[in-house]
Amino acid sequence: MIDHLRYQTLKPAKVSYALVLLMCTSLALLGAYSASTMEQAGHIITGMDNHTVWGLPHVFAVALIVTASGALNGATLASVFDFSHYKPIARFTVVFAISLLVGGLVVLILDLGRPDRLIIAMTHYNFRSIFSWNIILYTGFILVCVCYLSVMMEKRFHHHITVVGRIAFVWRLVLTTGTGCIFGFLVGRNMFDSFLLIPLFIALSLVMGLCALAMIMAMLERWNATLLSDELLHSMCTLLMLFSLTLLCLSIVHYMLNLYVPSYSQNQQPALSGIYSSMFWIGYVLAGVAMPLFVLIKRPFATATQRLIISSIFAFIGCLVLLYVVIVGAQSTPKVLFPGKTIIISRFGDASIPVYSPTLWEWGLSAGGSAVAVLLCLVILRVLPLLPEPQK
Amino acid sequence: MYTASSKPTKSQTARRHFLKRLGVLGVVSAAAPVLLSVARGADKKSTGIKSDAVSSKHRWGLLIDTSKCASGCDACVRGCHAEHGISSTGNDHTDAQWIRKIDLQDNLTGTLSSLPMMCQHCKTAPCVDVCPTGASFKRADGIVLVNKHTCIGCRYCVLACPYKARSFIHEPITDQQSWAPRGKGTVESCTLCVHRVDAEEDQQPACAVACTNEAHSAILFGDLNDAESEISLAIEQGQAHEVRSDLHLNTGVRYIDL
Numbered sequence: 001m002i003d004h005l006r007y008q009t010l011k012p013a014k015v016s017y018a019l020v021l022l023m024c025t026s027l028a029l030l031g032a033y034s035a036s037t038m039e040q041a042g043h044i045i046t047g048m049d050n051h052t053v054w055g056l057p058h059v060f061a062v063a064l065i066v067t068a069s070g071a072l073n074g075a076t077l078a079s080v081f082d083f084s085h086y087k088p089i090a091r092f093t094v095v096f097a098i099s100l101l102v103g104g105l106v107v108l109i110l111d112l113g114r115p116d117r118l119i120i121a122m123t124h125y126n127f128r129s130i131f132s133w134n135i136i137l138y139t140g141f142i143l144v145c146v147c148y149l150s151v152m153m154e155k156r157f158h159h160h161i162t163v164v165g166r167i168a169f170v171w172r173l174v175l176t177t178g179t180g181c182i183f184g185f186l187v188g189r190n191m192f193d194s195f196l197l198i199p200l201f202i203a204l205s206l207v208m209g210l211c212a213l214a215m216i217m218a219m220l221e222r223w224n225a226t227l228l229s230d231e232l233l234h235s236m237c238t239l240l241m242l243f244s245l246t247l248l249c250l251s252i253v254h255y256m257l258n259l260y261v262p263s264y265s266q267n268q269q270p271a272l273s274g275i276y277s278s279m280f281w282i283g284y285v286l287a288g289v290a291m292p293l294f295v296l297i298k299r300p301f302a303t304a305t306q307r308l309i310i311s312s313i314f315a316f317i318g319c320l321v322l323l324y325v326v327i328v329g330a331q332s333t334p335k336v337l338f339p340g341k342t343i344i345i346s347r348f349g350d351a352s353i354p355v356y357s358p359t360l361w362e363w364g365l366s367a368g369g370s371a372v373a374v375l376l377c378l379v380i381l382r383v384l385p386l387l388p389e390p391q392k
Numbered sequence: 393m394y395t396a397s398s399k400p401t402k403s404q405t406a407r408r409h410f411l412k413r414l415g416v417l418g419v420v421s422a423a424a425p426v427l428l429s430v431a432r433g434a435d436k437k438s439t440g441i442k443s444d445a446v447s448s449k450h451r452w453g454l455l456i457d458t459s460k461c462a463s464g465c466d467a468c469v470r471g472c473h474a475e476h477g478i479s480s481t482g483n484d485h486t487d488a489q490w491i492r493k494i495d496l497q498d499n500l501t502g503t504l505s506s507l508p509m510m511c512q513h514c515k516t517a518p519c520v521d522v523c524p525t526g527a528s529f530k531r532a533d534g535i536v537l538v539n540k541h542t543c544i545g546c547r548y549c550v551l552a553c554p555y556k557a558r559s560f561i562h563e564p565i566t567d568q569q570s571w572a573p574r575g576k577g578t579v580e581s582c583t584l585c586v587h588r589v590d591a592e593e594d595q596q597p598a599c600a601v602a603c604t605n606e607a608h609s610a611i612l613f614g615d616l617n618d619a620e621s622e623i624s625l626a627i628e629q630g631q632a633h634e635v636r637s638d639l640h641l642n643t644g645v646r647y648i649d650l
Binding site: 048 | 489522524525527556560650
């Protein structure tokens, strides 16, 4: 089927395209300004401190990275699993995945204490550090995606698509595993120290990637692209339900199971019944899972496109909330320094629950990175023929 | 009027030049070692650093006797801050906390105790493992440090440290000490006063000195690898514990009566 498809560049003739570009550029500039201000004044202008060391920018950076990994599914479903209705969007999803990863890395790098030392991060590797491996995985992901796109775009190399697709599929799984490992093996933090975070991050990437694909495809549909066929819509709706339920199951198991581990039990309270519980139950479980499932199953909207878009928006926001609870919530639990003893006095607040609220600079940087991802994707789509021409 | 015999020949001139140069070379050769030794002496005087390399023959550590540590006394914290040019900005959550005092109550017996908490200089340090650039490193003698030139400020080590002993610097820093370079956007922690440990004259870390000056003597510094050292003997005699021994980090800082 792929050989019969003809591709075109994005040729929007609508004001909305210019408005989206303008909005993304403005947000990207806001992100650059926020990063520059943080660089000059230091992280003192953020809500982060020595208790909550990774805040909102990390939530967005990780979200964009796992979304990139999940978005690539659009292409691998076609190449590896031979789902023919995903073939028209395969090229586009590869570019979208690259753009999302770049956006995530932009946030991650600009949130460093010394972003000017990026070259050190690229040249000094500690191979005992999973972070180092992730730097290699991220760079490799972009390279694999470029190769994948090349074999898809060049007819002579079409016979390599399945092989390269399989490599891309494995790479994206390893990448998400690596991202999960960043948090999953921190012995000093009980809330992070769980191997369950690895499958949880993989499930998170599947949901977020699918939702992001659905949202951007709906946006492109408004211009001159025809991406969402009936078959594709049906498949995406089904997958969204499956992925969402898997993620819900894993997250509930992650939090509930630890309640049975005596030394962990009191630490799980901030997520289940503590300061982040409303975010978890209302933001994630209710809005991020129950709502999309209701929309997809009960069908309150007339068209499948509407149902997919509405449920994707809710599920994506729900996943962001879950990531916030996982990353920030885990840092809010006091460390168990002295089992069997109670800390009475500590100037550093060893016994108290730290309160974190992100500042405007962190929102600016996070929004800026997300805008860079969308902007980059739209620019590449404008230049390269990656969108399928309408079938006549 | 010059006679033929008084006028030096070409070969005589060349010999003289050769002898002159030989003389200069001899003087310089004789003076060089003297000059070098003077220069080396001046160098030694200016740094005061031990000439022998850091080796795994030693493993420096601290033994803290909590029964001697007084609640409300923060002499060790003040001593550390004065030594390293650490000043408070008024926000304890973003200030550098190289060492902090913690008061505890035993849940079973209700016994109260007080202790200083700092980098535990673990043998298998999580901060060293997770650092992507290798900026966090452990010296052969067990002291865990941060290379300020390669720290990118990712804060992964702050997240990984089980003791909350690492601090990210949130603001520009002024009035630094030359022996304790610090910088905004990087991570730092207790260096076990490495500049004192490396000094020619055997010196104790500032916290131990401050504690002794307050007549508490709750902090004992020494070589854990030397079976005859005061610290090793004290560990052997007393009930020395590692904080979070369940993590098997083999800490260089031990506590008595914890």
